[in-house]
Amino acid sequence: MARRPEREQKDERESEIVDKLVAINRVAKVVKGGKNFGFAALVVVGDEKGRAGFGHGKAREVPEAIRKASEEAKKNMVRVPLREGRTLHHNGSGRWGAGKVVLRSAPPGTGLIAGGPMRAVFEVLGIRDVVAKSLGSSNPYNMVRATFEALKEQVSPRQIAAKRSLKVADVLSRRKDGASSLESAEG
Missing domain, CATH: 3.30.230.10 (Ribosomal Protein S5; domain 2)
Known part of the structure; x- marks a missing residue:
């Protein structure tokens, strides 16, 4: 039973975190059949109370790159x-x-x-x-x-x-x- 309140507290802390997309970059890799496009995202997150972090994520799709960057930013908060x-x-x-x-x-x-x-x-x-x-x-x-x-x-x-x-x-x-x-x- 003690685990459930911890999980709820973690959800509450994460819901207070605000994230902002700073930059998104389209990158191309030239291959035999043409070009493979990918996206790189830079995101900053914070709780608006003195904690913040930034992260960088790369993926084939924009939302996935943003998600990866947000996860990294939450891990690196100061x-x-x-x-x-x-x-x-x-x-x-x-x-x-x-x-x-x-x-x-x-x-x-x-x-x-x-x-x-x-x-x-x-x-x-x-x-x-x-x-x-x-x-x-x-x-x-x-x-x-x-x-x-x-x-x-x-x-x-x-x-x-x-x-x-x-x-x-x-x-x-x-x-x-x-x-x-x-x-x-x-x-």
């Missing part, structure tokens, strides 16, 4: 700490191949200022306020991977406090004290 559940804790940058991205936290009401593949990642993550810029390659695969590299760098004040054996309030107050001491030194 947690990203969000400030107030709407933005990043600090600025960050990521790089994958020739794709470079810069992410900046933003005040409430800014919205999602990001293009293409990065926007899809932020939407499934549940980020509502962020400013992002893509530099270098516009290849969706590299942009998504670079975005995830930048998101992996995100650290919350709670994680910093745990590493330093401090209280969260001490970490936050030190940050404010450091900024005010810099301002007084300049003035």
Whole structure:
């Protein structure tokens, strides 16, 4: 009897997961009788509460490629700490191949200022306020991977406090004290 509730809980978690198709690519293999066509899909999935992942799937039919990519993305989900559940804790940058991205936290009401593949990642993550810029390659695969590299760098004040054996309030107050001491030194 204990197995049934577990299965229902798993179904509930999976029903909360949102997936977005980022790119679909038709590929052809030239053979003796002509061309064999296949499809490659790039999908990002997330729970809109700080967890997201991406996956790549290839198949002869589009729906099958999307299904494979979604399954891989669900296996590769990572947690990203969000400030107030709407933005990043600090600025960050990521790089994958020739794709470079810069992410900046933003005040409430800014919205999602990001293009293409990065926007899809932020939407499934549940980020509502962020400013992002893509530099270098516009290849969706590299942009998504670079975005995830930048998101992996995100650290919350709670994680910093745990590493330093401090209280969260001490970490936050030190940050404010450091900024005010810099301002007084300049003035």
